[in-house]
Amino acid sequence: DIQMTQSPSSLSASVGDRVTITCRASQSITSYLNWYQQRPGKAPKLLIYAASSLQSGVPSRFSGSGSGTDFTLTISSLQPEDFATYYCQQSDTTPFTFGPGTKVDIK
């Protein structure tokens, strides 16, 4: 199985901060990497697919990059509604594994 890791596991930031979350796959997944946001008590929401494509309706402050094994999610200017947990996920091979999550909370 492909293992996904994320760093950091949590971070504290202020509104307006630039935030970067990294995700690493245990083997190459080319660009089969997706990012999801989950607010407390809610279902996850797709933000980025295929490593760098912005899902329709998602604000442009979210961006993704990377290929192979190393990927990044960047929030250019953190907004109050962005405080949530973020998961990366590989869709290259079953089982479609998720990273452990990065919790972003208010400093």
Added chain:
Amino acid sequence: QVQLVESGGGAVQPGGSLRLSCAASGFTFSNYGMHWVRQAPGKGLEWVAFIRYDESNKYYEDSVKGRFTISRDISKNTLYLQMNSLRAEDTAVYYCVKDGDSYFDFWGQGTQVTVSS
């Protein structure tokens, strides 16, 4: 708009069975693969199963193989997950998810499954 509404969750004893349903609307159900994803209390996301749009293939996470069965009824626009031989570690919120071609683009609100004696 796409809507996915899960039902069928509840409390069951270890070794018991449940069948989850997911009513889909707002898209052509027969054209898309579908997944089940679960989340144990306070834990991360775990993919459980996938069925292709035409049911030609079904895939399962190792811990549920032989116990869970994913299926769909095109005439009812409904996805199912039959769960047998349930264990305490199957306790989770189960999400029905639409496949968007190698990404999970729409999620239901989830249904709680609790396995406990």
